[in-house]
Amino acid sequence: MLRLKTSVWFMGLFSLCIYLSPAAHAQTGEEIMKKVNSVMGHFPSAVAEVNLTTGKGNRQRERLLRLVSKQGDGRRQLIATFREPASVRGVGFSTELDIASDERQSWVYLPSLGGVRELKGNQQHESFFGSDFSYSDLMGRDAEQDSHKLVSQDGDFYAITSTPKSKKDLYSKLDYKIAKSDNTIREITFYDRKGAALKRLTNIDFEKVDGVPVLLKSEMKNLKSGSVTLLNRTSIQVAVELFDYDFGPEALQ
Secondary structure, eight states, X not given: OXXXXXXXXXXXXXXXXXXXXXXXXXXXXXXXXXXXXXXXXXXXXXXXXXXXXXXXXXXXXXXXXXXXXXXXXXXXXXXXXXXXXXXXXXXXXXXXXXXXXXXXXXXXXXXXXXXEEEEOGGGGGSBSTTSSSBHHHHHOOOGGGEEEEEEEEOSSEXXXXXXXXXXXXXOSEEEEEEETTTOOEEEEEEEOTTSOEEEEEEEEEEEEETTEXXXXXXXXXXXXXXXXXXXXXXXXXXXXXXXXXXXXXXXXX
8 A cells, every 4th residue: 555645756767757837838848857857856855665576478576675765965866775585685776866967876785795886887777686777767867967859749748859968878868758637757768879769668657645646656668678667666755854874885785
């Protein structure tokens, strides 16, 4: 059962359900994404329990993890720790993004090795423990990381194409589908560096709390392999008091 405290918000990749006031004038892609960015910063912290199911066809595996995120002072921080099954219990991942420089640091903790190792360079763009999300996907994106263009719209949706400013980015572009009815992001298609569609995130289920849509369930599909990862959030809390020492290699260990 979903448990919510105060007005609910969840940041980064897990806050893709965003409420915006209806525009009084025609908006550009930049204006829309800046408003998204502003709303994402409304709550500085979030904690969620997440069921993560990954696989293809009948070959699936399920894991339970806890996600904690915090943002402010130009930084985003996240830590993920696995609870179940026993084979991955205690495994952890933490990452920190400096928005202005678009630089991030990431670490992984493996109990079997008894230590923390830092992920370097392209390692941060590898699969998150066999799922269809990359390590960097978990943090989500800040509007300042990309250039945004409103490509088209109909009665129901805005279509926005975002192009990363950094040449080191994993993606060449991202296509967003945003519902006009409540300004939630319903879909994102990610393209690899060669311009081919790589994977697609679909937001499946939402719940409104105090008029704000809250994302409960989302799916990431690898468009090349057909593999699918489902994220089902069973508990979300916001405005939790968190500190810098709750993240990073020390917190993992």
